[in-house]
Amino acid sequence: MAFTLAQKILAAHSLTPINGEDAAPGRIVTCRLDLVLANDITAPLAIKSLALMGAKRVFDKNKIVLVMDHFTPQKDIASAEQVILSRKFALEQNITHYYEGGDAGVEHALLPELGLVGPGDLVIGADSHTCTYGGIGAFATGMGSTDIAAGMALGESWFKIPESIRVTFTGKLPPYMGGKDLILWVIGRLGVDGARYKALEFDGPVIEEMPVEGRLTMANMAIEAGGKAGLFAADRKTLDYCREAKRASDAEIAPDPGASYEQHVTLEVGNLEPLVACPHLPENVRPVSELKDLAVNQVIIGSCTNGRIQDLRMAAEVLAGRKVKKGLRCIVLPATPGVFKAALKEGIIETLLEAECIIGPPSCGPCLGGHLGILGAGERALATTNRNFRGRMGSPESEIYLANPAVAAATAVTGAITHPGKL
Amino acid sequence: MKFAGSALTVGDHIDTDAIIPAIYLVSADPAELGSHCMEGLDPQWKKKIKPGATLLTAGRNFGCGSSREHAPVALIGAGIPVVIAHSFARIFYRNSFNMGLVPIEVGEDYSEFHEGDELTVDLPAGKIYNKTTGKTVNFPPLPESMRAILDTGGLAEFVKGKLSAKL
Numbered sequence: 001m002a003f004t005l006a007q008k009i010l011a012a013h014s015l016t017p018i019n020g021e022d023a024a025p026g027r028i029v030t031c032r033l034d035l036v037l038a039n040d041i042t043a044p045l046a047i048k049s050l051a052l053m054g055a056k057r058v059f060d061k062n063k064i065v066l067v068m069d070h071f072t073p074q075k076d077i078a079s080a081e082q083v084i085l086s087r088k089f090a091l092e093q094n095i096t097h098y099y100e101g102g103d104a105g106v107e108h109a110l111l112p113e114l115g116l117v118g119p120g121d122l123v124i125g126a127d128s129h130t131c132t133y134g135g136i137g138a139f140a141t142g143m144g145s146t147d148i149a150a151g152m153a154l155g156e157s158w159f160k161i162p163e164s165i166r167v168t169f170t171g172k173l174p175p176y177m178g179g180k181d182l183i184l185w186v187i188g189r190l191g192v193d194g195a196r197y198k199a200l201e202f203d204g205p206v207i208e209e210m211p212v213e214g215r216l217t218m219a220n221m222a223i224e225a226g227g228k229a230g231l232f233a234a235d236r237k238t239l240d241y242c243r244e245a246k247r248a249s250d251a252e253i254a255p256d257p258g259a260s261y262e263q264h265v266t267l268e269v270g271n272l273e274p275l276v277a278c279p280h281l282p283e284n285v286r287p288v289s290e291l292k293d294l295a296v297n298q299v300i301i302g303s304c305t306n307g308r309i310q311d312l313r314m315a316a317e318v319l320a321g322r323k324v325k326k327g328l329r330c331i332v333l334p335a336t337p338g339v340f341k342a343a344l345k346e347g348i349i350e351t352l353l354e355a356e357c358i359i360g361p362p363s364c365g366p367c368l369g370g371h372l373g374i375l376g377a378g379e380r381a382l383a384t385t386n387r388n389f390r391g392r393m394g395s396p397e398s399e400i401y402l403a404n405p406a407v408a409a410a411t412a413v414t415g416a417i418t419h420p421g422k423l
Numbered sequence: 424m425k426f427a428g429s430a431l432t433v434g435d436h437i438d439t440d441a442i443i444p445a446i447y448l449v450s451a452d453p454a455e456l457g458s459h460c461m462e463g464l465d466p467q468w469k470k471k472i473k474p475g476a477t478l479l480t481a482g483r484n485f486g487c488g489s490s491r492e493h494a495p496v497a498l499i500g501a502g503i504p505v506v507i508a509h510s511f512a513r514i515f516y517r518n519s520f521n522m523g524l525v526p527i528e529v530g531e532d533y534s535e536f537h538e539g540d541e542l543t544v545d546l547p548a549g550k551i552y553n554k555t556t557g558k559t560v561n562f563p564p565l566p567e568s569m570r571a572i573l574d575t576g577g578l579a580e581f582v583k584g585k586l587s588a589k590l
Binding site: 028041053054070076082125126142144146147150153158193197281369387392396 | 436438440441444445446448449450451463464466483484487488489490491492493495510512513514517518521522566567568577578579580581582583585586587
């Protein structure tokens, strides 16, 4: 049986030997886990579940990652107490990879940067955007805190082998576009439940050309089409990226020729223009030119979707020598301390400050309506984040539009949704 | 396991930010979370719930969005034991079993349920009886792995058993 990437990675981690049909979609396999992740919102519930389970120790103190990123820096007393609980647990269990404060960043940007995840790994995380690591060829998926607690206790979890949808991109991507536009196109095409229970697998010449960061952006939003995972083959670019993150022994991984897919979608990208997801679902995708002149009050550049150095470069290129429109808040949150340092070194932070952006700390903050940029009733934001559900960034009477960092930067300059090429 | 109550209806793609907005994720207490249930959809919505006597009926992709287990817990805390939907988002579906909320997927038959209908759910038999319309909707039995978790009283108990077997 020829395997898709999802089948290949799950079969390789199965506790019982897998022969051909055992890996057919719909089969349930119990697999060993390479990494188990939780954050400041989901770790406290997992810790509570571990106590109910009577689990005294985690299965491997080196394979648990706890990142205090959602409400960091702690936004109120209750969020501070969630971190206290998590910190106490990390100390008791002697967890190697506990990140809080100055060494913490947005988890799905931080883990690949620190080299904690690599090609072929099987990762579960108590966060729906755990699927990000598919960008470097890991099968990674989100689960709830109690499933994560079970994973922390046992080092294993059960999985249903998913059907896979293959998406192939051909042609040459026009300027001011990246992974964000391609994944928005996919979500618009499939709908927010089009990949429900399924894995997405991306390939084609556009993907081969694409930097790993763009692939991480795309894998990140697989969940926005309902996907269980968003997967990319690990190629030489992936291995270079992993080596830079101080990983030494990774290998390329690709789907088998002749693997079977539930559907195969193809797109010629040459005539595409930057895309924007309109309220209140990520599937409401329209070309940026159809939305021009729509005024916004706030622009957010950051998050596990588009808060990496390449995203900040893209924004700075557009904002260089320009000013943010008076009365608009343009908030830039580098996703990790590493991204922040690189942006300082490259002069990006200075460019953004000259343009009168607000530079904030690495944090999920406004993406989920936590803090650091909340919308009031009647306000409209354009964000490089991943979800535009009603009320996600604040008031249920506010609106969120999603786009790539170049569109976000151009919009910050004019105060209305703008194609960066039309500035 | 049997449940009875009147139907409270919501539409398609009800996301976890609607079920429990992120500002309330600083608590793990079912009663506290339940007191904010569906505030992202409508701050007044929870007033329609009769605790223990309301079954939620929903459209497509119920519970899409984040992995927050607080979402099924908020529904349980608000007194809703069962959600009947056209379909569920994957993580929410899995979380529901783990937390003891019963998710029932009925596909196109979800249009048989209207706000206020009196429903009886027979879980082992796989039947929902609509007393108001007189119609019965069948649903497929639960996957074996899910049933094993429910049978032992939820995932925490299931893992407890597995851990003590390892000793």
